[in-house]
Amino acid sequence: MLSAAAAERNKEPILAVLRENVNTGRPLQALEISSGTGQHVTHFAQALRNITWQPSEYDRQSLFSIEAYRARYQLNNVMPAMHLDASLPYQYWGGIQPESLDLVVNINMIHISPIACTEGLFKGLEQC
């Protein structure tokens, strides 16, 4: 399990924003793009049980870490992590279907990745 200090610091403030905006109580489908270590998705999933979370990552090492967090917390509302390159069209996003998502979460990817990732992210959001 990898651990990022920034994720540890900001996971609770981000959860507070999610609680305000998506804590509807009804079942929702969420995709996290660039899940990193897996700290965020497992933290959010414990607090927001009505949301089914699909974590994803570009980096293979991070995919192993997300799976380690899933194994540690045994959350039935977190799906197995999938490989996703945000710079690619959404048709390559692991089988995500058009208009199938209620929520897409992306934390701290835009500023560290090539512009193609931000462009791909926003194009994909229009479809999913």
Ligand SMILES: C[S@@+](CC[C@H](N)C(=O)[O-])C[C@H]1O[C@@H](n2cnc3c(N)ncnc32)[C@H](O)[C@@H]1O
């Ligand atoms: C600063 S880290 C943030 C990770 C996590 N969201 C967090 O806040 O702890 C940036 C992340 O963007 C991911 N990333 C880089 N290129 C990407 C791409 N083409 N598609 C999706 N994610 C990418 C990296 O693997 C890394 O996990």
